[in-house]
Amino acid sequence: MMEWNEEYDVVVVGSGAGGLVAAITAANQGLKTVIVEKADVYGGSSALSGGGVWVPNNHVSKNAGLQDSEEEALTYMQEVIEDTGPASTNERKVAYVKNGSKMVKFLEDLGMKWVPGIKYPDYYPEKPGGKIGRSLEAEIYDARELKDYEDKLRTGDIDPPIPIYSGKVASLAKAFTNSGDFFTVVGMFINGFKHKMKRSHAISIGAGLVGRLIKIALEQNVSIKLSTPLKDLIIENDKVIGIKVEKDGQPYYIKSKGVILAGGGFERNPELRKKYHNVGTDWTSASPDNTGDMLLIAQKHQLDTALLDDAWWGPATLDGNGNRKFLVHERSMPHSIIVDQTGERYFNESQSYTDAGHNILDRHEKNGQAIHSWMILESRHRNKFLFGDMLPRRTPKEVFESGYFIKADTLEDLAEKIQLDDKRLKATIDRFNGFVEKNIDEDFGRGNSAYDNYYGHPKYKNPNLGTIAKAPFYAIKIYPGDLGTKGGIVANEYGQAMCNNKPIEGLYATGNCSASVMGRVYPGPGSSIGPTTIFGYISANHIKETISQSVKKTSKVV
Incomplete structure (x- = not known):
């Protein structure tokens, strides 16, 4: 008999944007939820990113003037994303488009403040269904609101001198060439000065997104365990029943009805990079803690994988x-x-x-x-x-x-x-x-x-x-x-992790530890954070639905 140290309805592995959205969604559904994070800080590669989220047909961009629809979004995705196997199936693309707008509204209702990148094009805007302005990012945020969690947010080597928006960053590069970009940048500096005058700890782009998400997660009573690396999945009869982590240097077992793997890829693992990409780890911009732990565990359990030879290159x-x-x-x-x-x-x-x-x-x-x-x-x-x-x-x-x-x-x-x-x-x-x-x-x-x-x-x-x-x-x-590897565990349209083309009950995967729905391309700004957050949202909702159905079946039997 397994001796469990704790029990939750949902365990989320990883505290980047996808993990946070998954945890927020599960907790909001009334499920007891915990995030376990390998590092002693939260945010993962998301906190180091530009913070954009590519969400076609979202209401924020449409309210700012974008004409968009599910049909156009799917047309675009089908046009630019080649068939790369199980990661980018039509069902996964449909799930992405149909749930992205729902996720945006869900988070907004919980306090997220979105800013549309109205001038930021899709990366193939001339293709059928292509648009300009589908990307969203979080409004600049005062990290002092995080209190004890303010200093636990992952930071990069160099923070921006002022809080900025990724949807306006193009103006910084050419501010000295024309008046339009110059005054855009002047406005950014004035805004930054206002934050300084208020003595706020203004954070933006990836840090701003993660900061706002962690605040919502805490308000939803999500538990967060830092310095708690995943060591193994506990799977019995094709069903995950919990995980093994390391806590204070000792094995620690957490029982759970659902496990959502939402960690990074294998960007910082020299052996895996050499094996799958024939490059080293010197040039990646991803989190230093992304050493392929979840891929190795997935391979141990013979889970399906795909796109291991690819990354979010640049x-x-x-x-x-x-x-x-x-x-x-x-x-x-x-x-x-x-x-x-x-x-x-x-x-x-x-x-x-x-x-x-x-x-x-x-x-x-x-x-x-x-x-x-x-x-x-x-x-x-x-x-x-x-x-x-x-x-x-x-x-x-x-x-x-x-x-x-x-x-x-x-x-x-x-x-x-x-x-x-x-x-x-x-x-x-x-x-x-x-x-x-x-x-x-x-x-x-x-x-x-x-x-x-x-x-x-x-x-x-x-x-x-x-x-x-x-x-x-x-x-x-x-x-x-x-920006990270983009191959890993194959998940279906519900986010369920697959083994021999069949889902492992209770096990889900999103983010860079999974094979991306985007295949080998990058359709638009925020095409890595978009999938991890949207499939995190999908996965948590599917767990709730599965648990509810199980309760109904049990009630009928009784």
């Missing part, structure tokens, strides 16, 4: 201190290109980060010379736009001294410094500059999409194209970074 770079920088607007702005070690361009630099990451990996598999690649830019890029946290015209000496940025007065000298064939690099740039004169990238279509243009220069005929001709010139190493 071009990244390492500064002189080894800090990872996930590049989005930097590579999209004019006067820059990315080349491999042969000196040739090989993709649209302005496309979505996941597609760009796939391009790096595919190129390297073909020629072995794309990891690392080089971002080449010239003086106007550095004089007009942000790069990371560096203001225009403000490039500290240490970035050159550390070798992070390599600088030269001619392209020939730059090629020599980074060991590229100068003639091939010059030919690549001459060809690219010719495209700039025509306002069309004939090789890769850079600037053809509204998504590309979102991060471009609004006063250029093609917002993403600018010649590389004016010295000095710069080069920065580019690697295939990621």
